[in-house]
Amino acid sequence: MSRPVLSVRNVRVSFGGLAALDDVSIDVVPGEVVGIIGPNGAGKSTLLNVVSGFVEPQSGEVRLEGREITGLLPYRRARLGIARSFQDARLFPAMTVRETLLGAFHERFTSGMFSEGLGAPLAREQEDAAQGAIDALLHLVDLHPYLDHRVSDLSFGTTRALEMAALAARRPRLLLLDEPASGLQQSEVAVMGDLIHRLRGGAATVVIDHDVPFVAALSDRLVAMDLGRVVAVGRPDEVLAAPAVIDSYLGGAAPVAAGGER
């Protein structure tokens, strides 16, 4: 098997006395989509925080393409190619769709191999490249009608689509999505699944959601978590049938129930 893009080993995180992650290990190989499911408080978002650098684990390590990144600040990890979304969309409300996408391309061109230092103005050919890349992106997600609209004027579903497009614009090696379907109407959920597939461009992807059919359909493998531990890993059908997974949903929503209520 090829070297994992992401490798999380024996990670522990506790907040106060509570173990949010208790010896968690996961791998994501190139091109793979790994879905994470589990009840509220299972540690799913904490795991993404550990990978993206917002939470430091008490022990364990995180590797990106073999390089240890534990301890690096979030912006350094972003420059290494990790892009993440949050449970709530985080865009600038006063910016237009066009500005948001240009901003995302600017980050790409001013980091990594295009680096000229943060905040440096784009060279003319980079501006042209960014415009070309936006046009290419707009073939994948239909935001044309909204290009000059402010983010604050967009519907929730369109905001989410823009957020995905802005993440994709950075061409991440590793894409981390925390509840991309939450708050969407059922008809929009299918569109979002499709959009993620088109936009991720083959990037290794980790997606969390409470809408289990959505995650299962999107993912090559599922990781089920409960109380800070991984309770099952495997093909979606295997994981959804695992006794530990069925148990962890007892008394809560059944794992097949759709909807992202929290």
Ligand SMILES: Nc1ncnc2c1ncn2[C@@H]1O[C@H](COP(=O)(O)OP(=O)(O)OP(=O)(O)O)[C@@H](O)[C@H]1O
């Ligand atoms: N910054 C923090 N400070 C204190 N406790 C935290 C913090 N972040 C998470 N926790 C706690 O860690 C546990 C795991 O939380 P986490 O947000 O990772 O769960 P989750 O699986 O993402 O849940 P949800 O499905 O509700 O989003 C919870 O008990 C939560 O209250």
Ligand SMILES: [Mg+2]
């Ligand atoms: Mg969460």
